[in-house]
Ligand code: B3K
């Protein structure tokens with residue numbers, strides 16, 4: 019299949035006013051009747067409707083059945099020839115048959131545990147009925163559902179209901195990708211929210227029977243989201259009902275369908291016994307994210323899928339800010355940057371690099387990436403930094419005002435910022451259109467009280483984009499004096515040239531600079547800086563992000579040295595001693611400082627420095643540093659482990675969660691000394707999943723995990739969400755030499771229900787997350803992994819394609835490993851009948 023191109027955009031030649039949909043549900047033969055009220059925008063155009071895997075039963079225009087020569091049907095849709103179309107507005111009626119039970123791709127209408135459920139974004143609606151399935155065609159939907167299930171849900175407001183029947187009307191025009199239908203034997207955990215103008219909104223979280231006692235947290239998170247969006251963005255909810263449904267079989271995290279969000283049950287259900295602190299925080303963030311889409315995505319949507327980051331980048335930025343406001347802002351920022359580097363920087367440096375707004379694709383589902391989401395959010399953050407709080411708010415107000423009800427582009431978005439601020443953002447736009455992570459080099463000079471920073475920016479070529487003109491980079495800088503006092507508070511320097519200098523006058527002595535505070539731009543900062551100065555920043559920087567970053571840099575330098583057989587500077591281990599004891603620093607922050615960079619990140623670091631990473635050496639280096647840390651600070655860590663115990667009943671609040679995080683970070687290090695003694699005790703006595711799972715992970719790390727894994731399994735084998743954790747932890751944390759064989763053995767486990775995306779992902783992501791295990795020299799893990807991608811592809815192409823990104827770093831490694839990974843990718847690419855999804859990925863991965 020050919021690529022679709024941004025430059026080919028054409029508006030749809032018909033206006034669609036209303037849509038009437040009538041469903042008769044049946045697992046094998048669901049009948050869908052659709053009535054579209056269309057009016058031609060220009061004369062003599064044929065009518066093209068998208069449609070895939072549909073059996074067409076009838077087709078009529080203004081009540082007249084069309085004859086076979088008036089239309090053509092092919093594999094991707096239906097064309098009504100121009101001669102058969104009225105020049106005036108007309109109605110088109112179709113009747114199609116679909117088979118939800120046979121739908122294993124989980125796109126369109128499908129079944130999960132006996133319940134009907136839909137996923138339409140990006141192009142799944144065309145598997146439900148013939149339709150202009152593109153986001154710039156927005157219409158009002160009126161839906162009836164007939165079926166045996168006791169609960170029948172769709173978008174909008176419920177207008178009629180009786181046994182086996184429900185009727186839903188959505189007053190807000192929307193594109194088809196936001197359509198949803200759910201039917202099943204569900205129970206609701208309900209509540210309500212009163213909006214700021216007094217609208218009473220019924221809230222329901224629909225789940226399978228037995229799960230209703232795990233919904234309370236999600237419901238409260240929803241209320242907090244609704245309130246926050248009113249307070250911070252002035253956005254109010256716009257229907258009388260808001261439904262959330264939890265589904266076990268789901269290709270991604272959740273979906274923002276208008277008034278009927280559908281969630282992977284993993285991101286809704288939570289109880290202290292089954293969910294970790296991290297799960298709680300993620301659930302709150304995802305609930306917020308999907309809710310916030312109601313304005314950024316639904317009321318204002320995307321003109322075409324190239325503009326995906328218009329809704330996703332902004333909505334991620336909004337959910338991050340929400341979490342930062344409700345929890346610890348700096349800790350949230352650090353977590354986000356760790357994730358950004360682990361996923362987006364990695365993507366940007368490999369064969370899959372693409373701009374936040376790509377300009378071509380074969381399969382849009384392959385572009386729900388870290389670049390579109392996380393880097394997209396960074397771009398919104400930079401606009402916020404450049405305009406300031408008031409300017410940002412004014413721009414967003416203008417965006418909602420000007421574009422409500424429209425399908426927009428990145429150009430519309432940037433124009434709003436230009437109009438609100440009077441600034442020219444044409445250079446800033448390159449962040450959206452250009453791929454790659456800029457490297458920002460900085461040198462310093464101090465002379466006669468004047469301090470100068472000389473910056474140089476450079477972005478390496480990425481696939482299809484050889485030349486990279488300079489970007490507009492906001493660099494937040496502060497200057498510190500010798501005792502850590504702030505000489506120059508945070509200032510935003512705007513870099514627009516390839517090389518640019520900034521000076522600060524009237525300084526008595528050479529200051530210590532704190533550069534790129536808060537990670538003000540998604541760049542890689544390179545600066546020659548001594549371990550002593552980094553230790554100083556770790557102790558004294560007034561910017562919490564850069565304080566952490568200094569420690570990170572020290573750790574990275576130590577690991578890079580160790581991985582090459584050199585000695586590590588003791589500065590990191592010394593500096594952490596002070597931090598462990600620093601009770602003025604928040605426990606969650608200290609926990610982050612104690613966390614060593616992941617092996618994949620160390621590999622990237624080596625690669626950035628021109629060294630070919632050796633996975634075994636990296637693993638050994640990280641273990642050695644952890645042991646060294648534990649040895650040196652054994653007493654302090656032991657004291658910390660005791661002091662951070664949280665007594666009393668579990669709550670997922672940030673305070674106790676932060677203490678647990680610090681306690682477990684200490685235990686993770688001590689575990690390297692005591693051979694799992696403390697972890698065993700904690701595992702046996704833990705009363706919450708956070709500690710229980712962490713302890714299990716530490717035992718897995720020691721290699722003496724058999725008993726713990728068996729007991730965990732027998733306690734939780736009836737719980738699908740907890741069992742996913744069991745699969746993932748024993749692969750991600752186990753000694754690397756065991757990983758591939760263990761993964762293979764686990765595929766024989768009757769609980770490895772591989773067609774369920776969560777379970778497939780747990781096993782495969784567990785293996786891929788074991789860096790040295792996945793990259794084991796013999797290539798066993800590569801072969802195993804590729805075999806399973808090929809097996810999943812015909813069943814669920816989206817998930818298979820997504821999981822293929824485990825290979826995106828293949829060009830980093832030595833010739834042997836490179837050849838093995840390349841061979842696996844070629845084997846995939848050659849496979850007959852490969853899905854468009856996986857085929858595009860394999861081709862791009864091979865470069
Ligand atoms: N918009 C959905 C993602 C849809 C993915 C389609 N392959 C979830 C979200 O970003 O909120």
Ligand code: ZN
Nearest residue numbers: 307311330333
């Ligand atoms: Zn989203």
